[in-house]
Amino acid sequence: xxxxxxxxLASILFAIGAAAVLLRRNAIIAFMGVELMxxxxxxxxxxxxxxxxxxxxxxxxxxxxxxxxAEVVVGLGIIIAVFRARQTISLDEPxxxxx
Amino acid sequence: MSFTxxxxxxxxxxxxxxxxGASAVAILVESFVRSPETRRRTQLVLSLVALVGAAGxxxxxxxxxxxxxxxxxxxxxTVDRQSLAWQVxxxxxxxxxxxLFASRTRAGEEAFTPLGASAPGSSDETLARxxxxxxxxxxxxxxxxxxxxxxxTSVTDLIFLFVALEVFSLPLYxxxxxxxxxxxxxxxxxxxxxxxxxxxxxxxxFGAAFLYGATGSTSYAGVAAGISSSTGTDALILAGxxxxxxxxxxxxxxxxxxxxTPDAYQGAPTPVTAFMGAATKAAATAAxxxxxxxxxxxxxxELSWLFWVVAIASMLLGTVVALVQTELKRMxxxxxxxxxxxxxxxxxxxxxxxxxxxxxxxxxYGLATMGAFAVxxxxxxxxxxxxxxGEATRLGQWAGLGKRSPWLAGAMALFLLSFAGIPLxxxxxxxxxxxxxxxxxxxxxxxxxxVIASAAAAFFYVRLIVLMFLTDVPEGQEDAIEIDYSPLxxxxxxxxAVLVLLLGIVPGPVLxxxxxxxxxxxxxxx
Numbered sequence: 248x249x250x251x252x253x254x255x256l257a258s259i260l261f262a263i264g265a266a267a268v269l270l271r272r273n274a275i276i277a278f279m280g281v282e283l284m285x286x287x288x289x290x291x292x293x294x295x296x297x298x299x300x301x302x303x304x305x306x307x308x309x310x311x312x313x314x315x316x317a318e319v320v321v322g323l324g325i326i327i328a329v330f331r332a333r334q335t336i337s338l339d340e341p342x343x344x345x346x
Numbered sequence: 347m348s349f350t351x352x353x354x355x356x357x358x359x360x361x362x363x364x365x366x367g368a369s370a371v372a373i374l375v376e377s378f379v380r381s382p383e384t385r386r387r388t389q390l391v392l393s394l395v396a397l398v399g400a401a402g403x404x405x406x407x408x409x410x411x412x413x414x415x416x417x418x419x420x421x422x423x424t425v426d427r428q429s430l431a432w433q434v435x436x437x438x439x440x441x442x443x444x445x446l447f448a449s450r451t452r453a454g455e456e457a458f459t460p461l462g463a464s465a466p467g468s469s470d471e472t473l474a475r476x477x478x479x480x481x482x483x484x485x486x487x488x489x490x491x492x493x494x495x496x497x498x499t500s501v502t503d504l505i506f507l508f509v510a511l512e513v514f515s516l517p518l519y520x521x522x523x524x525x526x527x528x529x530x531x532x533x534x535x536x537x538x539x540x541x542x543x544x545x546x547x548x549x550x551x552f553g554a555a556f557l558y559g560a561t562g563s564t565s566y567a568g569v570a571a572g573i574s575s576s577t578g579t580d581a582l583i584l585a586g587x588x589x590x591x592x593x594x595x596x597x598x599x600x601x602x603x604x605x606x607t608p609d610a611y612q613g614a615p616t617p618v619t620a621f622m623g624a625a626t627k628a629a630a631t632a633a634x635x636x637x638x639x640x641x642x643x644x645x646x647x648e649l650s651w652l653f654w655v656v657a658i659a660s661m662l663l664g665t666v667v668a669l670v671q672t673e674l675k676r677m678x679x680x681x682x683x684x685x686x687x688x689x690x691x692x693x694x695x696x697x698x699x700x701x702x703x704x705x706x707x708x709x710x711y712g713l714a715t716m717g718a719f720a721v722x723x724x725x726x727x728x729x730x731x732x733x734x735x736g737e738a739t740r741l742g743q744w745a746g747l748g749k750r751s752p753w754l755a756g757a758m759a760l761f762l763l764s765f766a767g768i769p770l771x772x773x774x775x776x777x778x779x780x781x782x783x784x785x786x787x788x789x790x791x792x793x794x795x796x797v798i799a800s801a802a803a804a805f806f807y808v809r810l811i812v813l814m815f816l817t818d819v820p821e822g823q824e825d826a827i828e829i830d831y832s833p834l835x836x837x838x839x840x841x842x843a844v845l846v847l848l849l850g851i852v853p854g855p856v857l858x859x860x861x862x863x864x865x866x867x868x869x870x871x872x
Contacts, residue, residue: 254559257555261548261552264548265545265549268541268545274537274541277541278541278544280545281541281544281545281548284545284548284549284551284552285548285551287552288548288551288552288554288555291552291555291556291559292555292558294559295555295558295559298559299559299562301562303505303558303563303564304555304558304559304564306505307504307505307554307555307558307564310505310508310509311508311551314508314509314512317512317516318512318516318544321516321519321520321540322519322540322541322544324520325519325520325523325533325536325537325540326537328462328463328523328533328536329533329534329537331465332465332466332529332530332533333530338537338541
């Protein structure tokens with residue numbers, strides 16, 4: 248199969264992830280959207296790597312995996328702290344900051 | 347398949363290794379030193395020694411640099427005068443920020459919550475407070491953030507750009523969430539900062555993937571070569587370039603990628619706001635400069651519309667919305683958005699002079715920012731019973747501050763005048779060099795908008811000065827404000843005030859130093 252198909256798939260996944268971040272009001276779902284975007288980028292990197300016939304893109308994907316794991320730790324930590332404080336993780340609910 | 351060990355030139359990495367090594371040691375201190383008070387002192391000394399030592403190492407390197415600079419790690423990292431200048435700048439902000447992190451009120455209260463995991467108002471929190479717990483993790487977190495920012499200013503590879511971005515962003519998200527008071531606001535600011543920050547770094551990464559796909563290389567030099575020889579991949583290159591630039595504009599805080607700024611600035615503990623406001627903007631500007639000049643220079647014409655639109659939108663929106671703010675930290679946040687616009691003015695047309703103008707602009711802006719937020723930590727509310735509460739950040743509460751504490755109010759006025767760009771302050775020289783760089787590339791309409799926006803912005807800075815000096819303390823409110831005294835925070839105020847004045851009156855030496863830094867080591871690596 249032509250690797251360009253994977254790039255198209257990656258773009259679609261990226262768009263779905265971006266839409267989830269921008270449209271969903273639940274912090275966890277929005278965060279899942281971010282993760283989907285990162286993984287879409289990984290897929291694109293690996294596909295391009297295959298197209299170029301070298302491994303730079305695959306190595307980059309490993310870095311992204313590691314960073315994404317660190318990001319999950321920090322992100323879930325913050326979301327749990329918010330949930331403990333106010334028993335909800337809706338992004339509409341916290342509205343103390345305005346203007 | 348055989349692997350060859352890469353040759354690594356360790357010496358040019360010394361400042362980075364000092365800071366990142368110290369952060370690793372600081373994490374060990376966190377685990378092995380049990381008494382909170384000893385731990386705090388150890389961490390403070392360790393951080394300051396590391397930051398000052400790294401700054402010294404960077405200065406020594408600057409002095410002994412032979413030729414244009416060195417390429418390290420197969421072109422992943424470039425150490426030239428430009429990157430050393432930014433590194434020193436970030437280390438200065440880091441040192442001042444660490445002093446603010448460690449400052450305490452007269453009653454011995456830090457700016458950070460005693461236990462980050464406890465829910466606000468819970469019995470856990472009360473217990474943690476009574477036991478005298480302290481979140482001394484803020485010091486290693488700040489060190490990691492400083493190390494990441496230093497990396498961010500020197501990287502010349504798209505993989506490393508993304509990694510460095512996350513290395514300095516992740517600790518900042520945590521720091522924003524750790525305020526002692528108004529913890530709901532702090533959590534909310536951190537959540538928004540985190541989601542939008544992660545969103546923007548994903549956009550940057552996807553853009554980097556596109557650039558890699560179109561040019562077959564992740565190094566800036568390879569991307570630049572790929573752009574000039576590209577055939578049939580123009581759309582892919584342009585989409586990738588726009589996404590990388592947008593990811594960086596998020597970190598600079600320019601409109602329409604600014605929506606995290608006011609919330610994160612207001613919610614974060616004020617010392618964190620000071621550090622983040624000064625250092626993040628500097629690091630992101632440095633990275634954007636290098637990306638634009640070393641990798642995407644061939645797309646200068648195609649991308650200039652982006653800088654025009656974003657610069658004008660940031661200047662106008664930042665200024666107009668700051669005019670109607672009644673909360674001080676929020677007002678400064680919108681002012682920082684307007685300043686992001688002023689920074690981007692120098693990017694229009696990519697003149698060579700921007701490489702020496704922007705470090706100066708960011709130095710003047712960052713020092714004034716740190717000073718202004720340090721003053722804010724000193725002005726506190728007092729309850730009817732006389733206990734000192736959190737910071738007084740409503741504008742009305744600052745009425746008559748000049749009579750209560752002339753020096754503090756005077757320093758604040760100096761910082762505000764520097765933001766406004768009044769002559770004899772560093773802000774004036776900064777704006778002058780940045781705008782003349784833009785004019786040299788023919789972007790005079792943009793400079794015209796910038797000058798008008800600066801004049802309008804002066805209104806809300808001067809309004810606060812009038813409030814401090816020409817308004818009386820409201821009737822019956824005489825005891826509502828407490829002027830706190832923390833030696834560390836006062837030191838930061840004094841140092842930044844002196845530097846803002848010095849850079850405004852005798853900018854020559856620093857300007858000529860940055861002129862030497864205005865040359866990038868291009869085309870190296872692979």
